[in-house]
Amino acid sequence: MSGSSTYADWIAVDWGTSNLRAWAMRGSDAIAEATSDKGMGLLEKSEFESALITLIDPWLGTARTPVFACGMVGARQGWVEAPYTAVPSKPLANRFARPETTDSRIDVHVIPGLKQLENPDVMRGEETQIAGFLAANPNFDGVLCLPGTHTKWAHISAGEVISFRTFMTGELFGLIAKKSVLRHSIANGWNDAAFITAVTDTLSRPETMAAKLFAIRADQLLNATDVGAAKARLSGLLIGAELAGAKPYWLGQNIVLIGDANLSALYATALETQAALSQIADATQSTLAGLNAARILTKEPTS
Template sequence: MSDAVRERLAWVAVDWGSSHLRAWGLDERGEVLARAGSDKGMLALAPQEYEPALLEAIGDWLSASGRVAVWVCGMAGARQGWREAAYLPVPTRLDDLARGAVAPVLRDARLEVHLLPGLCQHDDAAGRDFDVMRGEETQLAGLVAHEPGFSGLVCLPGTHAKWAWLEAGTVMRFATALSGELYRLLASRSVLRHSVAEAGLDAPGCREAFVGAVREAAAEPGRFAQRLFGLRAADLLDDSLPAGEARRARLGARLSGLVIGLELAGMQCELPATPVTLVGSAALCERYALALETLGHASRRLDGDTAVLAGLGLARAGGDNSSWRRI
């Protein structure tokens, strides 16, 4: 980073997950000046290793003097992370996440780090179940930063897909589906690993296979386990399928459709007449949008990285130095 760009650096945004960290250097207007990342996620670090990992990623952005605020969401604030930023219980206003931020003890005087909390939910008579999220709340805050007072249903596809019900910028309740992890386990650790492969929905026949599987799983969720083994049987017996990798790709698309279709089957009575807002990567959101469309529901999308940056910016704007809890 040049000295001229370094002088413009106002703050740093960090999304610190279980497997990776991603960092952005921004100016006061929110323009991204620099990007960095590493594979040093929570699972690879002990608490005392977080500051060196952060400096390894962004140290070149820092001037010899002065202090830069670093706002962090994700697993760095988990109990097993850098320092625990305790979950805030729902209902929670998304423009008020900074009240739960914690500041870890630092050696480098150029850093001022704030770890954002996640959200938690307890079971109750209103139909809520025990649940937690950490990182997705910041993406939801990014949606609210773009649309203050937002109300509606939001889906954040991923390894653990989140569904959140917002009213006037407040998370009222949420639900987690293990769909992404379930797909990965089935595709890589079960007997289906011999029959399926990942491919985009634009591969020949994959879109049709995905859509058909979504319909089947949503219509008859009780047959999900049977249809899973049917993938293996089709690989062995169905002469109408293409050969080689094209065959595996089509069966992989069908597996994806079955898993997402099962998730949507559990959501059918909850889906509103208004479009579902999808927040996340283009590829995953495309699948959820197609699945929702298949079942007659509209959707719209907000890019996941855009949401993270906007959410961290909203937290930064709402933060009050006197309220940060130092550990």
């Protein structure tokens, strides 16, 4: 933790399944940051407030401090359920879930996620990053890709999320690399050429992906291929299959990637193999800008 004696005007919180991140804010600027492993998945409803206070207590004065939180904190299993908003819609609705608190120093607002009824889909947390990107780019029209455990592709027009689609690519990578027969083949290291070849393989013939996955293991057994090449091939096969499925979103579109810098760079490289150029936006900046946009919404009169 930094800035342990700093009082905040308000506090921004990104509360995921595994981790909790918080920032002490003055206006739109973060002046301190703290992290915790007290993610939603480890907490009972009665434990959320104490987990938050433990993290942010040094930033609290005697006055009531607004807290704006996004992510799985608003899930049904979270602190308080923040019902989804149906698309098409703006990424932030002017309504937030308000958990009851015993500490009079905090006033907590939890941001709702988005849902899609036709071609059922949901998101929590990414809507805040989308709102943050649009706050800085209000005239953007195109597609935002948010790479991660569950990668989102969102069609944006006129300041609204029109539709979106989720791919479990990151989770599949983790499961295959750690739980499948390929766990004996995957290790640290990387090979750019192997990644690009795997991407183009599954983009052109996604139906062969299962066979090509097993070939990673067979190739290493028979030809002692580099473990870095194995990891790159696995990543390329999965991202290539995702791009094949997401083609209606990215083909001919203005594309911006918002996520981990290294993962976003892989997506950019994969898209480039199809002559689809993209830009990368900073994920943390987008999250903070989105939480700030939510704070500003509470100051505006409701219609």
